[in-house]
Amino acid sequence: MTQSIRWLQDEIAGRMLQKLDIVKLEAKDVLLIPDFPGAHAPFLTKRFPGIRFHCAPESELSSFELYKLRLTRFWNSKMKSTAVVSLNDYMKTGRINLPSNSVDLVVSVLLIQNLADPKQFLKECWRVLKEGGLLTLSYLGPDTAKELKSESLAQQLQIENLPSPWDMHDMGDALLGERFSDPVMDMEFLKLNYDSDALLLSDAKALNLLALNEKNQAQLPQLPSKLTLEVVYGHAWALGKHLAKPQDHVAYVDPNQIGRKTSSDSA
Template sequence: MSAAADPRHPDPAALDAGLRRAQRQPEPAWLHREVARRMAERLALIRNPPTLVLDWRAATSGSRELLAARYPAARIDAVEASTALAARSEEQLRAPWWRRLRGTPAQVWREDAVPPDAAGMLWANMVLHQASDPALAIARWHAALAVDGFLMFSTFGPDTLRELRALYARLGWGAPGPEFVDMHDIGDALVHAGLADPVMDMERLTLSWPDADALLAELRTLGGNAARARFAGLRTPRWKARLVAALREELAGDDGLLRLSFEIVYGHAFKPLPRLRVAPTTTVGVEQLRQLARRPRATMAPGKSGPRD
């Protein structure tokens, strides 16, 4: 998870196209909302509630109502990757005048302009697999968190769309999606970025559709095919007809429903106190002293990494 040019990572041009599609969607994808619901159940493990939450890519995460219900006293800011999605979040966050008098209203930030060391919690639902440079995304999360702040995130794992990958490989059609990163490698990347005590686990979901058109339409709501090794250029109606036929033949069960597997990876980690470099003479800034004098960080009930398959 190091270089942005890694061929396993999504293509930035395809990711931009996916953002433009997301701008036209009336609401977040169903799968994003379902994963947000499942991830929100894990918030019961957090003992100290945050006062500022960053909902990373809020317009597509489908999480705001869940976060507001869990942390009614917190300010929940949105972070977006595009101007159009930022405008949508601003519209959604616009509160009545009487509510604005009660405290600082929520704000919307662009990903490259988030204030540093501010968030008590950073929530990133179904975001990391949409980063052309995952290491940069994690570094931004680390920078945005206050000391003792915690990160909660979800993303696709490598077994996602395994049936579709096998179909494309058999027909010589390139990749139907990028190679999603294994949860153990994500855990290593979190530590490398400076986060502490990462806990990773995963679950597999199987979604079904009545026909190929419904399946393809839902995949488009998830961002489309952002693989660098995807087909170049547009496909023809004849190619689509062949795809539909192959989907019916290889993915349909006895009940006629078409099914695909999704591996959902969940993770959380903390931002620890900065490490002081000890030398014969060590200079410590005032802000570092303040951070070191703070109470012990918020804690989470013990967890375990999921098993390696």
């Protein structure tokens, strides 16, 4: 994701966080992955007074932008120490550099469609969330940019398939498969209208939908005047983290977790 599409990130983040209005959650630590300059952090500081931010800044940020973002998050956290997570390291290792059971809320905006293994991301979110924590996410679904996938255009454009073209049912199933509870999924189509091919190409490249360079860009056919984005939203809870450990589809329960029946229980 590049800065030319910053307005879209901000818009989607705002829509995601509005959905939290009906969610009962007390959050003290939040992980923003990815994190970027926008209105999402001020919204969260208002919703959860005293919150502390742990951020995974976008890799495209310059050194100055990164310094400014870290300083802003330190200020947002009321000058409490915060962790900075390397998004590049996660892409290489598949591990979020935070301790297990360390955050109450994970907010992920428009990231999952670019991950080769979304299930590993869900595993890591489960690991770093505390008992009773919440994961809220958004990503681009498989019908994104369908205008560019027509037979006539597809033969001439270098269309980049999303690494993870999951629809909301795929994500709901995956959340349950990774032990999250009560997943709630939602989807909407956003229509982006363009006055010029250059603007459409800029956004398509920023969204990793096209692979273009100056040479092949000069040979492009007539392009559509709009792009459709399928935006999938979801949230799910990390509940019962210590009740059972699944292995090979069998749940193994620690004996200490089994309650002893007393006479009063049977009465």
